[in-house]
Structure formats: C-alpha cells, structure tokens
Amino acid sequence: MSVTVRVPAKVNVQLGVGAARPDGFHPLATVFLAVSLFDEVTATPAAELTVTCEGPDADQVPLDRTNLAARAAEVLAARAGVEPAVHLHIAKNIPVAGGMAGGSADGAAALLACDTLWGLDTPRTELLDLCAELGSDVPFSLLGGAALGTGRGELLTPVDAGSFHWVFAVADGGLSTPAVFREFDRLTAGTTVPEPEASPALLAALASGDPDRLAPALSNGLQAASLSLRPALADTFAAGIGAGALAALVSGSGPTTAFLVRDEEGAAKVAAALEASGTCRTTRTASGPVPGATVLPA
Numbered sequence: 001m002s003v004t005v006r007v008p009a010k011v012n013v014q015l016g017v018g019a020a021r022p023d024g025f026h027p028l029a030t031v032f033l034a035v036s037l038f039d040e041v042t043a044t045p046a047a048e049l050t051v052t053c054e055g056p057d058a059d060q061v062p063l064d065r066t067n068l069a070a071r072a073a074e075v076l077a078a079r080a081g082v083e084p085a086v087h088l089h090i091a092k093n094i095p096v097a098g099g100m101a102g103g104s105a106d107g108a109a110a111l112l113a114c115d116t117l118w119g120l121d122t123p124r125t126e127l128l129d130l131c132a133e134l135g136s137d138v139p140f141s142l143l144g145g146a147a148l149g150t151g152r153g154e155l156l157t158p159v160d161a162g163s164f165h166w167v168f169a170v171a172d173g174g175l176s177t178p179a180v181f182r183e184f185d186r187l188t189a190g191t192t193v194p195e196p197e198a199s200p201a202l203l204a205a206l207a208s209g210d211p212d213r214l215a216p217a218l219s220n221g222l223q224a225a226s227l228s229l230r231p232a233l234a235d236t237f238a239a240g241i242g243a244g245a246l247a248a249l250v251s252g253s254g255p256t257t258a259f260l261v262r263d264e265e266g267a268a269k270v271a272a273a274l275e276a277s278g279t280c281r282t283t284r285t286a287s288g289p290v291p292g293a294t295v296l297p298a
C-alpha cells in the first residue's frame, strides 16, 4: 500500500520584506498564490527512511536527511511515537531553488502522505504547526489557494482570489534564499525599511480576478536583491514584456521570473517568445489559485 500526495508551487504576488530582526529573520507580509505546477510525493512502507527523486532537476535534489520530505517524515514520526519506516519518492516538476517553494511543497506533501499512510489523522492545525517547524513556506504548501502570510510567512490568513494565468521562466542555476536576504540587507543598509504590510490595492485586485488590475499591484521587495545577484534577469523581463506579458516579477527570492498574462493564448505566446529569446533555461505555464497538498485517489 502507498499514498501519493500532489502539491503545488507558489508565487508571491506581494512580498513585503522588513528589516532583519536581531535573530536575523526578516518580518514578511506576503501574499501567496498556489499555481498549477505540481510535485507528487509517494510514501510507501519500507525498512528505513529513504528518498528517491525523478524529474528534470532531480540531480539537484538532496536524497539524504536534509531533504525536506525526509525531515517531514521524521518530525511526524517523532510526534506520533512511530518509526519513520517509509520510502518517499518525489516526482519533481517544480523548479529547484527557483523561489517557487519546491522543497517546502515536498515537505508538506510528505507530511500529509505519511499522516495518511500511518493512519494518524493528525488534526489540521497540528499539521500546520509541524509545517511551520519545517520552514516558513511549508504551511502555505499544505493550505494552498491564496493567503496572506505574516511573521516569517508562516502565519496564514486565506484571501479571496480570482483565477490568473502565468508563465514562469526558469533560469539556469538556482539562487540561495539566504544569499538573497543578505543582499537585501546590504542594499538597504543605512536606510529605513518600513514595516511590511499587505497592500489593500493588491488584495482588491486579486479578489477581482482582473489581470489588468493585478498587473500594476504586483510587488516583490526582494526583487532588487535578486536582480543585483543576477543582472541577466532584466533581459528575461524584457523578453516576456516584449511578447505581451502584462507584468513581470521575480518569483520569491528568484531566479525564476513570473509573467502575468491575460489568458492561455497569451501564456503560449509569451512562453514561446521567452524560449526563443535564450534568456532562460525553460518555461512553464500555469494558473492559480489551486488547492494545497491533496491525497490522490489510490
């Protein structure tokens, strides 16, 4: 018997970043949107905890206990007082180290898959607490849809969202999220960084489902830092906007870039132009919001 959980990637349609606290963490006000780019994690009983991974970026995924899916199994097993005797197979389609929360997605998926496999029926609120222990983006991967995240991004409030179409341009190589935050600190040193707050204009545009309203409301406080570390992303932006995208923004800490488009036809056109431009490694089209981690029928 095995359990497979499907889990979406995310894009931050707003990412407000405050100044680093004494403990080094940055307060965030971020609006997450789950998009239809999915990983699948399958949990199967095994003698001991093992991880395998397939997919275009599989060689970049650690298969040891640092994999967030493995950590999720360990954390849940410890809480339940059982052995993490499970094999986790990750079918990976979310770009690795791309700012789309791929590792976090696998953590949430493994948690739900193991909870189901072991028949634990852990209450949802406790699963969300375990997710927050694993990482700031993990609770949203479980929740899905659209949500405002505060604190480190882990304190979630669902928000209304119409459906939107996106093209994601996957860059060559990843960007380390801590490195992007360090660059943010360097760029903002000596300035006053305001407390991050959800943008009322962004939330209204998201709820309206109107991409022409959403386009000017998108924002990412880490974008300058990502562009500073990867100046070539400006060329990717130009290629997507030149092909008719309504807006471009760095996805999370990057280097994946997200292009808002009006419809599927627009998505295909922008994706083709981006691929032809040679300014990215590959593209993915997706729409959202979509549900969070979900157990697939056996």
Ligand code: ATP
Pocket: 060, 061, 062, 066, 067, 068, 069, 090, 095, 096, 097, 098, 099, 100, 101, 102, 103, 104, 106, 107, 137, 174, 175, 177, 252, 253, 254
């Ligand atoms: P975020 O958007 O949450 O900042 P990200 O999308 O930029 O994350 P990930 O794809 O989660 O980045 O990968 C970041 C690093 O995490 C990888 O370089 C890898 O070493 C490690 N990692 C651990 N578990 C996983 C996993 N299951 N899938 C991918 N990477 C993982």
